[in-house]
Amino acid sequence: MSYKTLRHHTEHHVSLITFNRPEKLNAFNKLMIKETIKALDEAARLTRIRCVVLTGDGNSFSSGQDLTEFGDLAVTNSLENHLRQGYNALVSRMISLEKPIVAAVNGVAAGAGLGVALAADIRLASSRARFIHAFTRIGLVPDSGSTWTLPRLIGFGRAMEMALTGKPISADLALSWGLVNEVIPHDQLMPVAITWAQSLASGPTVAFGLTKQAMYSANRMTIEEALENEAELQAIAGKTADFREGVRSFLEKRKPKFTGE
Numbered sequence: 001m002s003y004k005t006l007r008h009h010t011e012h013h014v015s016l017i018t019f020n021r022p023e024k025l026n027a028f029n030k031l032m033i034k035e036t037i038k039a040l041d042e043a044a045r046l047t048r049i050r051c052v053v054l055t056g057d058g059n060s061f062s063s064g065q066d067l068t069e070f071g072d073l074a075v076t077n078s079l080e081n082h083l084r085q086g087y088n089a090l091v092s093r094m095i096s097l098e099k100p101i102v103a104a105v106n107g108v109a110a111g112a113g114l115g116v117a118l119a120a121d122i123r124l125a126s127s128r129a130r131f132i133h134a135f136t137r138i139g140l141v142p143d144s145g146s147t148w149t150l151p152r153l154i155g156f157g158r159a160m161e162m163a164l165t166g167k168p169i170s171a172d173l174a175l176s177w178g179l180v181n182e183v184i185p186h187d188q189l190m191p192v193a194i195t196w197a198q199s200l201a202s203g204p205t206v207a208f209g210l211t212k213q214a215m216y217s218a219n220r221m222t223i224e225e226a227l228e229n230e231a232e233l234q235a236i237a238g239k240t241a242d243f244r245e246g247v248r249s250f251l252e253k254r255k256p257k258f259t260g261e
């Protein structure tokens with residue numbers, strides 16, 4: 001499949017999706033949102049893909065909505081429809097993808113670019129990364145799921161601070177707040193991200209997909225409901241070949257060889 005706004009490459013069970021509008025710091029236009037969803041759909045469909053990495057070309061991850069598209073949006077569409085058809089669909093696709101997503105945040109992640117990074121399952125930050133909740137800086141409210149994801153990651157007070165001040169958060173501060181999983185020297189980001197991804201891609205893919213489902217759905221459940229949901233999902237995981245291999249390898253005192261089935 002060919003893309004105009006992305007570079008897309010699959011190797012060793014890992015799908016690497018690179019936002020490719022560096023002249024605009026990889027700002028999202030409609031096409032880039034659409035193509036990212038398409039690439040994620042492909043990752044969902046192909047069993048050989050067992051992990052996805054999202055990153056940006058050049059020195060940025062993504063600066064969020066392409067602000068040069070705003071005039072057009074105001075005339076042809078409402079902002080809420082743009083969100084419903086665009087970012088809401090993209091973030092929902094990321095959350096529902098039954099495979100782990102690693103965001104390799106190689107530079108600035110602002111606005112919806114931050115929202116997309118927050119919807120990944122693992123965030124690795126280059127030492128040069130900056131995180132900006134840029135929405136109120138242009139008179140908008142936070143979107144792309146960030147009112148839901150950000151407070152859960154860093155707590156309500158810090159999320160409110162990021163939203164109201166719009167101030168850039170450095171990679172090191174992001175790490176200390178729990179916004180990212182690891183900070184990596186800039187020139188090592190991609191090799192380290194690929195190592196993470198290959199490790200996740202050799203894991204029990206079905207159990208990973210169910211884990212995402214369990215974690216996200218627990219957020220809207222009581223403890224009793226979450227316990228029941230875990231039991232139901234465990235019944236599915238318990239029928240996989242990877243579960244049998246996991247137990248067998250433990251008993252045989254060797255590393256498991258998961259196939260993702």
Ligand code: LHQ
Pocket residue numbers: 023024025027063064065066067068079082083108110111112113132134135137138140143144
């Ligand atoms: C850009 C952008 C950009 C176009 C840099 N667009 N060109 C969506 C729609 C519907 C409803 C509401 O919500 C949303 C979600 C959102 O994402 S809203 C938030 C949108 N994003 C922003 O407000 C961030 C705008 N960008 C910036 O504040 C700065 O560019 C940051 C802080 C990201 C980076 O600053 P610098 O490193 O100083 O870079 P720069 O500003 O010099 O940008 C470099 C170039 O990229 C420049 O172009 P030029 O031709 O002058 O070299 C910028 O115009 C362009 N660019 N972001 N979002």
